[in-house]
Amino acid sequence: MKKFLNKPEDFVDEMLEGIYRAHPEVTFTDGDMRCFVTAKPVPGKVGIVTGGGSGHLPLFLGYVGKNMLDGAGVGGVFQSPSSDQLLNVTKYVDQGAGVLYLYGNYTGDIMNFDMAGELAELDDIETATVVGNDDVASSVVGEEHKRRGVAGIFFLYKVAGAAAAQMKPLAEVKRLTEKAKSQVRTMGVALSPCIVPEVGKPSFQIGDDEMEIGMGIHGEPGISRKALEPVDAVVEEMASKIFAEQSYEKGDEVAILMNGLGATPLEELYIAYRRLGQLLDEKEVKIRHVWLGEFATSMEMAGFSISIMKLDDELEPLVAAEVDTPFFKHFAG
Amino acid sequence: MKKFLNKPEDFVDEMLEGIYRAHPEVTFTDGDMRCFVTAKPVPGKVGIVTGGGSGHLPLFLGYVGKNMLDGAGVGGVFQSPSSDQLLNVTKYVDQGAGVLYLYGNYTGDIMNFDMAGELAELDDIETATVVGNDDVASSVVGEEHKRRGVAGIFFLYKVAGAAAAQMKPLAEVKRLTEKAKSQVRTMGVALSPCIVPEVGKPSFQIGDDEMEIGMGIHGEPGISRKALEPVDAVVEEMASKIFAEQSYEKGDEVAILMNGLGATPLEELYIAYRRLGQLLDEKEVKIRHVWLGEFATSMEMAGFSISIMKLDDELEPLVAAEVDTPFFKHFAG
């Protein structure tokens, strides 16, 4: 295991120490570093809380900041945070307008957020929940509720964050976030595994010339494993899976997230994006926004995902809104 | 070679195609994609031009944008752009106030920039040059002019860009950039090599439990190769090399760049930063700014570098200035 770390069991906490040192805009509540919150909650605003396992930076905590999220429960590597941690974050974040839970579709996270929500209710904090499930590779159409949440949650964060920043009420923030969710689809491909520090060995084996299409961000298997092809062909296959789900027609507008899983260089992401752009050009679909980089990773895994969000007049300005978090910055217009 | 690409010889041009598709704020001049320039030159402003080999994104072109650079010559992987390309960029970028050449200390780049500068003179374009040489591992004190330029040039870009944006004259922009240069030191460590696409095999071999301290960003050998140690010890060794160069004393203020070389996860960078922060705390040095992420890479190389810049009242506001480029964004204040 070739990693820069001290003791594997200190991986998460030492990472958090580094983050708090680097970014005074964020802090923690209840004396627990894993209860990650903004240092400047906005009075009267709906709070947006996320959470999940560690090992996916900038997911999840990286999006806590201005016009985006207010708090995040930080779990062990690939482990949900506990309901208690989520409850503490919820209490800190609540400014009287309620809290939206927005996280990915994993058993542990669902159980813990649900428990936290029930406990919050006892404290008279209203919560609502939207569960990201954008990974088209993880279940068939009609069974979308079984799908994994992956990088596409970035768009949900943007929409929820912008809506809450406009001081919309919880129900409206939830409605817009659900709407965004219905418009986001993701497909991923991996070339190499990652190593959970406390496990100390790769999460799976893959041949020197193989790729896994539809892989999850914890190394969950995908749709097919086969010989690595030229990236144009890889992008075509990934895009075709997304295009098969929803109509993308002349005049439609989309936002794109080209997300590196960890070890894949930016150069390669741009080469991949080139082909995706060509495919959307052919359909005469307009790309209104594109973000390209690392937004949801699996530590040192090589690979990338493509997320496409269809926009309309209601969603586009929310996606376009200015954001300033320690890990993600976007100037409006 | 496990990379997402089509033909290795198209690596740079297809990457550029992707970049131009994604970022309409940048464009190219003279019909040559490798002559990379801002789409919105500022009349009367000193132009800042950089350039160098490809394979280091976001270096070099990624810093072309608002309040930073105006143009970049884009070379083949780890190859300087040609003098002709640099000349074309110079002509486009010049707004009557002259052009600062700001690039890293490599033979090819020096020859080509020097030739471009001579040709620009024939066109009555005034140029000045600052060559980044921040890598303390690549030569001893007293022979700084032999040192490689690595990630620390980021700070020089920020200072030069901010000074030019304030409409300072060329000589003053150069003076401030030289001053910044004298205050920046970098040390790097690598765990794995990278692969130049057209070469198709790793640039060097390194054992499964080895690290190379002081490695360059093209895989140039460093000061020592030895068994990988806990990251705290690695950071201590790197920092001690930097601390030995300049005094860092109580009350001093610095900016830090923790730069991932490509494959090293953000989590590990924060764990490393934690220790660096502790070391500076011990010295009672104040960290005014910290940037942490990928700023100067070697494609899929695993490793990171630490750059430290000492600040004073003149340099600090320039480092702090707002920046908006396709690859790097910073909100002031």
Add this chain to the structure above:
Amino acid sequence: MTASIAIKDAGGLVVELIEAINANRGWLSEIDGAIGDGDHGINMSKGFTAAGAKLGDPLPSLPDALNTLSETLIEDLGGSMGPLYGYLFSSMADELEGQERLDAEVFAKMMHAAFEGVKEIGSADVGDKTLLDALYPATEAFDEAWRSGKDFAESLDTMSAAAEKGRDATVDMVAKVGRASRLGERSRGVLDAGATSCCLILQTLAKGIKQRMQG
């Protein structure tokens, strides 16, 4: 008097659970590695060890010890094991409330409560290749043995055997929930990690209760 043990002296059962989990840390992770992410033993060991540090000396009663374990798993461990085993143990503890002695009747109730608790929080069914597939047959087997006239100790043995059979039966199952479910048919052919730890826990409990009845 029917066979039973004193609840207030039985907190040591939880210590034995912790020891059993720690002793099998590597093996449980190994099993999880085949179709999961290889950390089940690590997760369990982390949670159980943390609980052990809170038990105190002298040891609390069995329900208090189970509740400490449950709370530690739920509040500190998180993940999926936190809620699942957290509810398993708190459901068991609930059935001990107001009791002085743990006999077969009480134990049967504990098993049912544990099964219902895990089923509810995890929204999984028997046959989904989870720890329910050790827990459910064990619960049923204990009931049936006791009702058919076996004594407490014999019924515990029957339960232990059933838990093991249930655990082994997961080899032929396709995972329907959790991480492994994304493997579909490829999840067949190996043990389920949760069923393995659950079987271990039930057998450790059975052994500990029997020892205390003899002692």
Add this chain to the structure above:
Amino acid sequence: MTASIAIKDAGGLVVELIEAINANRGWLSEIDGAIGDGDHGINMSKGFTAAGAKLGDPLPSLPDALNTLSETLIEDLGGSMGPLYGYLFSSMADELEGQERLDAEVFAKMMHAAFEGVKEIGSADVGDKTLLDALYPATEAFDEAWRSGKDFAESLDTMSAAAEKGRDATVDMVAKVGRASRLGERSRGVLDAGATSCCLILQTLAKGIKQRMQG
């Protein structure tokens, strides 16, 4: 009339250079791989091939062909080989200006000009483990052979042998400039890639001139 060739018919020499570089693409990269970044053959081949595409049919005169090669290297190739070999070939072409025939006198001037050109643009010295270490001894050897009474063809042979000896002598040198210089002592023990390509170029030129004199 002393031995010489017609400059206007000698553009083919550049074609032969391109062929020689392409034939040795892999080998040159291999050598660069030991203490550099393993791309010398790739770089050279890219630049020379691009120049070849611009030579046209019928072939231009030797100075025109050399200038096309030089311009392509400088303007399109970039890197360090662009300027270095770019200046080498343009310096050679400059000496052909106003000449009709290439004889030993002119060739000697070409060699000197090439050496000076590369030395100036690269700011390197003989002994720094660069292409100068093939170019300089070759230049000197040609001069001396010619001055000592050998004919043009014999002098070319002497030069070729000296270039090879110079190339081989780089094995014992420590690199003082370029990528390999950062290796310090570790750069000793292997050939320099640039000296190898330079030797190849000089030998190809010598062979081509000799063939044209016989033909």
